[in-house]
Amino acid sequence: MRLTVKQVKEASGQSVRTLHHYDAIGLLRPDEISAAGYRLYSADDLERLQQIMFFKELGFSLADIKDILDSPGFDRRGAFLEHLELLRQKQHRLNGLIKLVEHNLEALDKGEKMTEDKMFDAFDEATMEEYKQEAKERWGNTDAYKESMRKTATYSKEDWTRIAAAETDRRERIAALMDKDPGDPAVQAIMEEFFKSICEHYYSCTPEIFKNLGEMYVADPRFAKNYETIKPGMADFMRQAMAIYADKK
Amino acid sequence: MRLTVKQVKEASGQSVRTLHHYDAIGLLRPDEISAAGYRLYSADDLERLQQIMFFKELGFSLADIKDILDSPGFDRRGAFLEHLELLRQKQHRLNGLIKLVEHNLEALDKGEKMTEDKMFDAFDEATMEEYKQEAKERWGNTDAYKESMRKTATYSKEDWTRIAAAETDRRERIAALMDKDPGDPAVQAIMEEFFKSICEHYYSCTPEIFKNLGEMYVADPRFAKNYETIKPGMADFMRQAMAIYADKK
DNA sequence: GCTTGACTCTAACGTTACGTAAGGGTTTAG
DNA sequence: CTAAACCCTTACGTAACGTTAGAGTCAAGC
Numbered sequence: 001m002r003l004t005v006k007q008v009k010e011a012s013g014q015s016v017r018t019l020h021h022y023d024a025i026g027l028l029r030p031d032e033i034s035a036a037g038y039r040l041y042s043a044d045d046l047e048r049l050q051q052i053m054f055f056k057e058l059g060f061s062l063a064d065i066k067d068i069l070d071s072p073g074f075d076r077r078g079a080f081l082e083h084l085e086l087l088r089q090k091q092h093r094l095n096g097l098i099k100l101v102e103h104n105l106e107a108l109d110k111g112e113k114m115t116e117d118k119m120f121d122a123f124d125e126a127t128m129e130e131y132k133q134e135a136k137e138r139w140g141n142t143d144a145y146k147e148s149m150r151k152t153a154t155y156s157k158e159d160w161t162r163i164a165a166a167e168t169d170r171r172e173r174i175a176a177l178m179d180k181d182p183g184d185p186a187v188q189a190i191m192e193e194f195f196k197s198i199c200e201h202y203y204s205c206t207p208e209i210f211k212n213l214g215e216m217y218v219a220d221p222r223f224a225k226n227y228e229t230i231k232p233g234m235a236d237f238m239r240q241a242m243a244i245y246a247d248k249k
Numbered sequence: 250m251r252l253t254v255k256q257v258k259e260a261s262g263q264s265v266r267t268l269h270h271y272d273a274i275g276l277l278r279p280d281e282i283s284a285a286g287y288r289l290y291s292a293d294d295l296e297r298l299q300q301i302m303f304f305k306e307l308g309f310s311l312a313d314i315k316d317i318l319d320s321p322g323f324d325r326r327g328a329f330l331e332h333l334e335l336l337r338q339k340q341h342r343l344n345g346l347i348k349l350v351e352h353n354l355e356a357l358d359k360g361e362k363m364t365e366d367k368m369f370d371a372f373d374e375a376t377m378e379e380y381k382q383e384a385k386e387r388w389g390n391t392d393a394y395k396e397s398m399r400k401t402a403t404y405s406k407e408d409w410t411r412i413a414a415a416e417t418d419r420r421e422r423i424a425a426l427m428d429k430d431p432g433d434p435a436v437q438a439i440m441e442e443f444f445k446s447i448c449e450h451y452y453s454c455t456p457e458i459f460k461n462l463g464e465m466y467v468a469d470p471r472f473a474k475n476y477e478t479i480k481p482g483m484a485d486f487m488r489q490a491m492a493i494y495a496d497k498k
Numbered sequence: 499g500c501t502t503g504a505c506t507c508t509a510a511c512g513t514t515a516c517g518t519a520a521g522g523g524t525t526t527a528g
Numbered sequence: 529c530t531a532a533a534c535c536c537t538t539a540c541g542t543a544a545c546g547t548t549a550g551a552g553t554c555a556a557g558c
Contacts, residue, residue, distance in 0.1 A: 006534070012369045016535090021516060036524055037536055043362070050353075050368050057346065057372070062515070077357055083350045091343050094336060097306065101332045104299075108326055113292070119299050120261045123306070255505070265506090270545060285553055286507055311544070 002032055002040035012049055027066045028052060051079060058086045059128070064136055082135050089131050096122035170194060174238070175231045182240035191245035207249040214242030251281060251289035261298055276315045277301060300328060307335045308377070313385055331384050338380050345371035419443060423487070424480045431489035440494035456495040463491030 005016045022028035023039060028049055031042035041049075048069065055065040068074060100122040107114050170190055177187050195210055227234040254265045271277035272288065277298055280291035290298075297318065304314040317323060349371040356363050419439055426436050444459055476483040 004535080013372055013374070015516080017516065017518085020537090025515095034524095034535095038524080039535085046368060053369070053372055054346075054350070077354070080350050080354045080357065084347065084354075087343060087347045087350065091340065091347070094340050094343065097303075098333065098336045098340070101303070101329050101336065105326070105329045105333075108329065119295065120302070123262055123302055125262070253506080264545080266545060266547085269507090274544095283506095283553095287553080288506085 002042060003046070004041075005039050008041050008046070008049070011046065012053070014049070014053070022049075022052070022062075025062060025066070027062055027069075047076075051076070054079075054083045058083065058090070059132060060136075068136065086128075086131055086135070089128055093122070093125075093128060166197065170197075171227070171230055174241070175234060178231060178234065178237050182237055183244045187241050188245055188248075191241050194242075195245065207246040211243050211246035214239040214246070251291060252295070253290075254288050257290050257295070257298070260295065261302070263298070263302070271298075271301070271311075274311060274315070276311055276318075296325075300325070303328075303332045307332065307339065308381060309385075317385065335377075335380055335384070338377055342371070342374075342377060415446065419446075420476070420479055423490075424483060427480060427483060427486050431486055432493045436490050437494055437497075440490050443491075444494065456498040460492050460495035463488040463495075 003011070005019050008014070008019060009016050019028070019039065023030065028045060030039035031045050032040040034040055051069060052062075052065055055068065056062070060068070068079075100119075103114070103118075106112075170193060174187065174190055177184065177190075180187060195207075198210070227238055252260070254268050257263070257268060258265050268277070268288065272279065277294060279288035280294050281289040283289055300318060301311075301314055304317065305311070309317070317328075349367075352367070353363070355361075419442060423436065423439055426433065426439075429436060444456075447459070476487055
């Protein structure tokens with residue numbers, strides 16, 4: 001069942017204009033557009049909207065929210081846990097503010113004056129900002145990722161199939177060489193190919209980034225499974241091969 | 250001891266630009282301006298800044314904050330109590346949001362879907378808004394009050410003494426007529442005078458506003474005491490006389 | 499007494515996240 | 529089939545500052 005803007009407004013409390021705005025900046029695109037151009041939102045869209053509202057509540061800018069939600073590393077469970085932590089942090093700050101007001105009242109009744117720093121300490125948002133920064137870094141898009149997005153935005157469907165085919169081909173060739181050493185010239189030749197392919201198609205890759213990418217293949221299960229499903233142990237083989245290539249450069 | 254912008258920034262956490270801004274809109278005028286034009290803030294200014302930050306934290310607009318702080322009925326104790334209540338309200342909302350996230354996590358783990366309204370209920374700001382509205386009304390300046398401020402801003406000291414004298418005179422004449430009926434022609438003649446005086450000197454007064462003004466004389470102790478100190482029961486006598494005059498119009 | 503660096507000022511344009519019309523199609527209940 | 533209730537895009541407005549830019553000021557040290 002799809003919802004119109006008004007229905008979403010009724011459910012979420014966000015104004016129609018806000019929905020338009022989120023659509024315009026690509027933060028929340030309705031799942032479907034009717035023949036007449038009406039925005040029609042799905043249940044998934046509502047979930048995304050909820051996420052948006054949480055992040056907004058926590059003080060993130062819409063641009064940051066977009067980066068986080070669209071990041072390939074985003075997962076809902078992690079986000080919820082993050083929300084929980086940040087909300088608790090916020091509550092802690094509020095408690096401080098309440099104590100400050102109570103303190104104010106007391107001082108007023110006793111006719112005392114407060115010291116300057118105590119007067120404003122509880123307003124401090126530094127800790128909050130730190131948490132937020134952490135959150136952004138945890139999922140946020142690195143500059144390399146953004147460059148990748150820019151480059152790939154113009155790719156056609158044919159481009160993608162071509163690139164994907166080359167990728168699949170490379171992987172199979174590597175899988176066939178896994179009985180050899182990761183430093184074997186044949187393996188390294190494919191690494192060279194791989195490295196250049198990234199530079200060309202995605203983002204300007206340095207050896208260092210390349211090495212980190214290899215680390216990610218074993219550290220991050222979302223990447224690892226792309227290789228482990230081809231042949232067990234392949235993710236780590238890739239990591240070694242990529243590290244050797246990067247070090248030689 | 251006076252503080253420069255940087256020192257206030259250091260103490261309060263507000264940016265220098267923010268202080269400039271508050272100065273520009275008349276929200277926080279430094280107590281003193283040095284010969285070179287430097288802003289110099291007093292301890293009282295810091296207290297006002299704290300008030301501003303509390304109200305801002307609670308979601309009031311700068312214009313509203315200005316109205317409240319500059320309202321004649323403003324008192325610091327009442328404001329602190331207000332802050333306390335609103336902060337608690339905010340904490341309540343935060344608790345709701347935390348529960349919502351916990352609920353989200355649970356639903357995610359069980360693979361359940363949530364109902365639409367439950368998804369957004371906790372974000373609701375209506376209660377918060379109500380409290381805020383109340384606060385604004387408690388102290389806030391009505392439009393009529395603002396018009397009055399505009400009109401009276403240009404009055405000279407002589408204007409004020411003249412108007413005040415006329416006012417005192419009228420009050421005494423009314424006090425002398427309190428043995429008669431509020432609807433008595435003699436009383437009503439003074440009401441006519443009073444009504445016109447308000448229109449001329451303060452704000453464009455309608456009969457309805459005039460009637461409400463009368464209600465305020467008994468409802469609001471700050472106004473009532475102006476009349477009760479002349480003669481007991483006079484506030485209510487004024488109310489009746491004003492109501493009769495307004496109804497005849 | 500003069501320089502230098504940290505600090506201050508005003509003026510003015512930029513930004514974020516929408517609000518608020520204006521002008522014009524679309525859907526649906528009666 | 530029409531009127532009310534929705535929906536759309538376009539575009540300018542607003543709040544609360546951020547961010548230069550250009551220029552004056554102050555206190556410390558040589």
